[in-house]
Amino acid sequence: MFANTPFYVRAQDPKQRFDINQDDSGQSTETSEPFAALGLATFSQRYKGPTSVVPGGALQAAQAALTKRVACPDGVHTATNAACCALFPILDDIQENLFDGGECGEEVHESLRLTFHDAIGFSPTKGGGGADGSIVTFSDIETVFHANNGIDDIVERQRPFIEKHNISAGDFIQFAGAVGVSNCAGAPRLNFFVGRPTAKAPSPDLLVPEPFDTITDILARMGDAGFSPAEVVALLASHSVAAADHVDPSIPGTPFDSTPSIFDTQFFVEVQLRGTSFPGTGGNQGEVQSPLAGEIRIQSDHLLARDSRTNCAWQSFANNQAAMQSAFKAAMLKLSLLGQDKAKMIDCSEVIPAPASLKAGAHLPAGKTQSDIEQACATSPFPVLTAEPGPATSVAPVPPS
Numbered sequence: 086m087f088a089n090t091p092f093y094v095r096a097q098d099p100k101q102r103f104d105i106n107q108d109d110s111g112q113s114t115e116t117s118e119p120f121a122a123l124g125l126a127t128f129s130q131r132y133k134g135p136t137s138v139v140p141g142g143a144l145q146a147a148q149a150a151l152t153k154r155v156a157c158p159d160g161v162h163t164a165t166n167a168a169c170c171a172l173f174p175i176l177d178d179i180q181e182n183l184f185d186g187g188e189c190g191e192e193v194h195e196s197l198r199l200t201f202h203d204a205i206g207f208s209p210t211k212g213g214g215g216a217d218g219s220i221v222t223f224s225d226i227e228t229v230f231h232a233n234n235g236i237d238d239i240v241e242r243q244r245p246f247i248e249k250h251n252i253s254a255g256d257f258i259q260f261a262g263a264v265g266v267s268n269c270a271g272a273p274r275l276n277f278f279v280g281r282p283t284a285k286a287p288s289p290d291l292l293v294p295e296p297f298d299t300i301t302d303i304l305a306r307m308g309d310a311g312f313s314p315a316e317v318v319a320l321l322a323s324h325s326v327a328a329a330d331h332v333d334p335s336i337p338g339t340p341f342d343s344t345p346s347i348f349d350t351q352f353f354v355e356v357q358l359r360g361t362s363f364p365g366t367g368g369n370q371g372e373v374q375s376p377l378a379g380e381i382r383i384q385s386d387h388l389l390a391r392d393s394r395t396n397c398a399w400q401s402f403a404n405n406q407a408a409m410q411s412a413f414k415a416a417m418l419k420l421s422l423l424g425q426d427k428a429k430m431i432d433c434s435e436v437i438p439a440p441a442s443l444k445a446g447a448h449l450p451a452g453k454t455q456s457d458i459e460q461a462c463a464t465s466p467f468p469v470l471t472a473e474p475g476p477a478t479s480v481a482p483v484p485p486s
């Protein structure tokens with residue numbers, strides 16, 4: 086009905102000040118985002134109150150003045166700040182040529198991991214510039230750190246895009262992570278701020294946590310960078326779209342949960358299941374037994390799900406997609422700004438696409454029962470889940486790029 090006709094959908098409740106704007110290319114954007122800030126899905130899906138639909142032409146000038154939007158030089162997009170316009174061609178380029186046309190596959194997983202490995206190189210006492218792109222700029226130094234094993238692949242995949250577009254390495258890494266995650270159904274729409282200067286120095290070694298570190302060490306390291314134990318657990322929602330190539334090098338691409346291309350809560354469920362076997366050789370540093378054929382579990386995830394400092398936060402996400410989304414979104418924003426001065430940056434979150442949402446909640450993998458859950462949180466029971474029907478779940482590897 087409204088295709089290719091500019092229009093706005095506006096909440097009638099004056100306290101709900103947001104609009105959906107469809108421009109004449111048929112592209113919809115939402116301005117202001119009280120719901121997105123809560124990690125909920127889009128306005129149109131969440132807002133239940135009355136709305137008015139207003140044709141674009143008449144209101145466009147008033148709307149532009151109200152939201153201070155500028156027209157981008159491409160003649161297609163508008164933005165709250167002209168600095169965001171430059172991101173649209175980068176978005177199109179990486180969706181097509183880095184993420185295989187918008188998949189949630191290997192390059193997205195690696196790009197998300199890279200946001201962490203660049204940003205966590207930050208310590209108030211030991212130095213490091215945080216989310217500054219140092220892992221690309223000083224790749225000869227940082228990619229040889231033990232904890233960065235395998236990160237050189239995505240660093241070199243991203244480098245030509247950074248060189249081609251006028252964007253700093255620090256901005257590109259966080260932008261690619263946020264765009265990449267938007268390809269994973271169930272993900273929150275992450276924020277993106279632009280304006281990270283080029284890194285001045287490499288990160289010191291030993292700031293990136295290892296899967297064989299103790300929980301005390303991991304929480305201390307993450308705490309040094311500014312994260313609470315609950316925020317550490319929230320960040321680990323990333324392992325719902327993840328696979329390991331190097332923990333057991335005989336089986337590259339082995340996922341951490343049964344749904345590595347979906348940003349669901351299965352990771353928090355499946356890590357709580359009793360481990361029964363190794364997917365490959367076993368005996369690898371930082372690996373413990375997993376509950377499913379073809380699935381890998383790292384020791385740090387296993388222990389975080391069971392440690393009294395983190396197990397209730399872990400369990401709280403097991404069947405609560407909205408809570409996981411909102412906590413992950415907030416923690417990722419913090420991660421993406423480590424070492425940076427937010428006041429000097431520009432909020433271009435509107436450029437990040439809205440991920441598809443999920444209908445179904447969490448389940449037990451086929452072949453498992455509630456008694457396979459190793460309940461750890463002392464103050465509340467694990468959510469009751471039903472098992473998928475069919476033969477015992479076996480997880481397929483994530484294909485290489």
Ligand code: HEM
Pocket residue numbers: 191194195197198200201235294295296297303320321323324326327328329330331332333383385
């Ligand atoms: C306690 C902290 C963490 C530890 C010990 C840890 C450890 C690991 C390990 C060992 C791997 C497998 C790498 C490989 O063999 O290819 C991995 C993969 C991954 N990690 Fe983490 N991680 C942590 C936190 C995070 C955080 C905070 C994020 C993002 C915000 C993240 C995102 C990822 C992703 C997306 C992958 C999958 C990469 C791929 O599939 O290629 N991790 N992590």
Ligand SMILES: [Ca+2]
Pocket residue numbers: 202203204205206214215216217218219220288
């Ligand atoms: Ca860095």
Ligand SMILES: [Ca+2]
Pocket residue numbers: 324325326342343344345346347348349350351352
């Ligand atoms: Ca998943």
Ligand SMILES: [Mn+2]
Pocket residue numbers: 191194195328329330338
């Ligand atoms: Mn990988």
